[in-house]
Amino acid sequence: MTTGKPIKVAMLGCGTVGTEVARLLREQRHDLAARIGAPVELTGIAVRRPNKHRDAPQELLTTDSAALVESDVDVVVEVIGGIEPARGLLLSALRAGKSVVTANKALLAEHGPELYAAADASGADIYFEAAVAGAIPLLRPLRESLAGDRITRVMGIVNGTTNYILSAMSATGSGYGETLEEASRLGYAEADPTADVDGFDAASKAAILASLAFHTRVTASDVHREGIASVTAADIAAATVLNRTVKLLAICERVTGQDGAEAVSVRVHPAMIPDGHPLASVGGAFNAVFVEADAAGQLMFYGQGAGGAPTASAVLGDLVAVARNKVAGGRGPRESAYAELPVRPMGQASTRYHISLDVADRAGVLSQVAAVFAEHEVSIAAVRQEGRPTDASLVVITHAATDAALRSTVDKIAGLPVVREVVSVMRVEGEES
Known part of the structure; x- marks a missing residue:
């Protein structure tokens, strides 16, 4: 039974996700009204070029996004997406006491605190489940379900x-x-894939995850x-030879220094992980996030991380939560940044490494290379050497070492007369050090 007055909704944007949101609002309007306790009314959709949106309700389209935000919604x-005009429009909405649902990870990663402050000042809600990992319920568990626990690590595939x-490189043996x-060609990568392949998208998501997990403001920078x-x-x-697979990981960790002080380490980079790790089997365009907490232990969140319908599902879930708060006169969770932990520089981040070297095939090479590792206090866990007629391949796997120590080690090794080339350096995650 619905007894409340309609919840009026304005939508900014009507691309792949927005079109799905409008469709679901129309097709599921009766169920949504029953779940919320009041009907949901989509009153307008702001777009730049109305003629480009034939699948959207034409009577709702407008090019005046500012007027739509200022209307009675x-x-x-x-x-x-993007920073502007989204930032200005959402600040205007929040300052007027209008709740916000956003899927904009870049905006949250750069200007989240400003938006949270505006929401707090006016008593409005801001929800953003769709900003990370599409349809996967992840952010709400971090900031609500695990609010009573101490999260120590969040590691995942978020792009x-x-x-x-x-996954395709692994399956076919093809190059990047x-x-x-x-x-x-298949539509898995944008015409300009820079944000994805250079890690910008994952970095924004990592900043959001770390902020929620560790109650500390972390930005994309x-x-x-x-x-x-x-x-x-x-x-x-x-x-593959080492029974590992390569993934681009977002890694957020709560770390403790030698002085006992806690800090946050947040990084995005390719890494080898054991085939037996839960993330190793995540293939194709799917996302998965592995969470470790003191009391809850290890948790795994898996599903479709992008696409119109999956992302729209997360948007609708947030919209239902916000609308219920409106009907009940309550508020959702606020920003939690009380811990104010410092962010540790990458040079102090500690992990294992896989280093592949092209070296001369003669006696004494291994001892010279090992001496450099010892000089920089980087412990070697395993070595594999393969000889060829005039040169050899030398693979060194280390125990955990700081990024700074490893970099100085590699720089020194690259200058050895017996080393022709440092072929690759890759981190190894998901194993005991």
Whole structure:
């Protein structure tokens, strides 16, 4: 039974996700009204070029996004992406006491605190489940279900494009360039894939995850970022030999220094993980996030991380939550940044490494290389050497070492007369150090 007055909704943007949101609002209007306790009324959709949106309700389209936000609406749903004009429009909505549902990870990663402050000042809600991992219920468990626990690590595959490319490279043995081209042809990669393949998209999502998990403000600029363009077919093959697979990971960790002080480490980069790790079997364009907490232990969240319908599902879930709050006169969770933990520089991040070297095939090479590792206090866990007529391949796997120590070690090794080339350096995650 619905007894409340209609919840009026304005939507900014009507691309792939927005079109699905409008469709679901129309097709599920009776169920949504029953769940909320009041009907939901989509009153307008702001777009730049109305003639480009034939599948949208034509009578709702407008090019005046500012006027739509200022109109008599209760909730503003934003699915246009980017920083501006989204930032200004959402601030205007929040300052007027209108709740916001957004899927904009870049905006949240750069200007989240400003939006949260505006919401707090006016008593409005801001929900953003769709900003990370599409349809996967992830952010609400982090900030609500696990609010009573102490999260220590969040590690996951949060970009479907790069996961598709790396999975395809592993399956076919193809190189990065040709696999990216195929991914673009099949629609898994954008015409300009920079945000995905260079790690910008994953870095924004990592900032949001770390902020929620560790009650600390983390921005995209705090995240160490590396993309997948340098991953070669040889790297994939080397991982296979070692019963590992290569994934682009977003890693957020609560770390404790030698002085006992806690900090946050947040990074995005390719890494080898054991075939037995839960993330290793995540293929194609799917996403998965592995969460570790003191009391809850290990949790896994898996599903479709992008696409119109999956992302629209997350948007609708947030809209239902916001609308219920409107009907009941309550508010959703606020920003939690009380911990104010410092963000540790990448140079202090500690992990294992896989280093592949092209070296001269003669006596004493291994001892010279090992001496450099010892000099920089980087412990060697395993070595594999394969000889060829005039040169050799030397693979070194380390125990956990800081990024700074490893980089100085590699720089020194590259200058050894017996080393022809440092072929690749890749981190190894998901194993005991």
